[in-house]
Amino acid sequence: MPSPFDQSTYQVRLEWGVEGLDRLAPSEIVVVVDVLRFSSTVADVVASGSTVSLDDARVWSRNGAAVADRAREAVVLIGSLRNASAVARAIAALQERNQARTSVSVIAAGEADADGAARFAVEDHLGAGAIVAALTDLGIDHTAPDAAVAAEGFRALKRALRHLIGASGSARELADGVAATDRILASGAAPTTTSSAAELDALDVVPVLRDEVFVAFD
Secondary structure (H helix, E strand, O other): OOOOOOOOOOOEEEEEHHHHHHHOOOOOEEEEEOOOOHHHHHHHHHHOOOOEEHHHHHHHOOOHHHHHHHOOOOEEEEEOHHHHHHHHHHHHHHHHHHOOOOOEEEEEOOEEOOOOOEEOOHHHHHHHHHHHHHHHHOOOOOEOHHHHHHHHHHHHHHHHHHHHHHOOHHHHHHHOOOOOOOOOOOOOOOOOOHHHHOOOOOOOOOEEEEOOEEEEOO
8 A cells, every 4th residue: 555655646756864765655766965065065076077986975975875875776866956957957858758757756865963863954955945946947846745845945045045054053063073964075075065055056967876876967
């Protein structure tokens, strides 16, 4: 029997972390959103012409990499505020290639403490909402209530992104020198700053997981 929480009747779904991904019905596309700073940093590295291996990502990301790893049977895209519209366009392109309505799970990674307990992360809710809103603008708008709420929250607050993310618990944790979502990249690339992670649609690149490596979607 379908679960009341699997969002299977909707094309665009939203949940939190690995456990949330497991609650959802399987989707053809999974978008991983971990704004501070896994998703933003991977997008920046791929935009620079480099790649990031999943093994390297596991070293410095407790949350985003774990979701990507669990979702590998789907097409895994990496989304953030920095590339929200580009992610929506990539999903539309995949749907066009499929010539059929394509299911999408947007997974906000949230934060995890040292014991693995997950918590809500405002930056990931805004990032997920930005992607769902961009999908809606493209006509991919059969959204679950969870996704619709995130999208409308983003629309209402988009002018305050820099303030909201800078004032978030994750940003304060990073400012105190505690890595909220990442360690130093094995590639030597610098993690994306909190300020730049709040920049909307700064990139046209969408990382996709292929053969254990994040590369540019084409």
